[in-house]
Structure formats: structure tokens, C-alpha cells
Amino acid sequence: MDNILSFFSENLQMVYIVILMIFVGVEVIGHVPSVLHTPLMSGANAIHGVIIVGAILVMLNADPNNYFALGLGFVAVLLGTLNVVGGFVVTDRMLEMFKKKK
Incomplete structure (x- = not known):
């Protein structure tokens, strides 16, 4: 469990980018005709x-x-x-x- 928490704390910017990619992807796909x-x-x-x-x-x-x-x-x-x-x-x-x- 400590390894997982240390990974997220060391790579916090990457986690933010993944969360942002999820929101942008949902918005882009939702507006496709x-x-x-x-x-x-x-x-x-x-x-x-x-x-x-x-x-x-x-x-x-x-x-x-x-x-x-x-x-x-x-x-x-x-x-x-x-x-x-x-x-x-x-x-x-x-x-x-x-x-x-x-």
C-alpha cells in the first residue's frame, strides 16, 4: 500500500494529466455527430x-x-x-x- 501511495505522490502531475484526459475525452466523444x-x-x-x-x-x-x-x-x-x-x-x-x- 505504501508503494502505491508513494507512486502517486511522486507522479502527481501524471495523475492530473490522466484525469484531465478522461474529462476531455468524454467531452469530445459526447459531441461527435x-x-x-x-x-x-x-x-x-x-x-x-x-x-x-x-x-x-x-x-x-x-x-x-x-x-x-x-x-x-x-x-x-x-x-x-x-x-x-x-x-x-x-x-x-x-x-x-x-x-x-x-
């Missing part, structure tokens, strides 16, 4: 693909005996993959709504 939602969703899926590659690279540099880091990396890759696949499924369903029915 529905016409732009599908292209933005596709862009977000591409960014998450880069995050998966980064998580794999971090896992490759982890110590083989550090099971916590390897497990955390595996969870990051798994959740990132689910996010990418789910995002493309949602984007595909949204694009199906705009097609003409026969």
Missing part, C-alpha cells in the same frame, strides 16, 4: 491494433520468470483483441443499416 461515428470507430480499431502489437512487444521483453508481467500482458492482448474484433463487428452492423434493402 452520428454521421462521423462509423469512421471514428474504424480509426479507434486501428489504434487498438497498434496497442496489441505494443503489448506483445512488452511481453517479449519481460523476464520469463515474471509470471505477473506475462499474465498481465496476456490479459492486455486478450482484451485488446476483443476490443478490435467487437469494434469491427459494431462498425459492420452500423454500415449494414445504411444499405438499401432488396
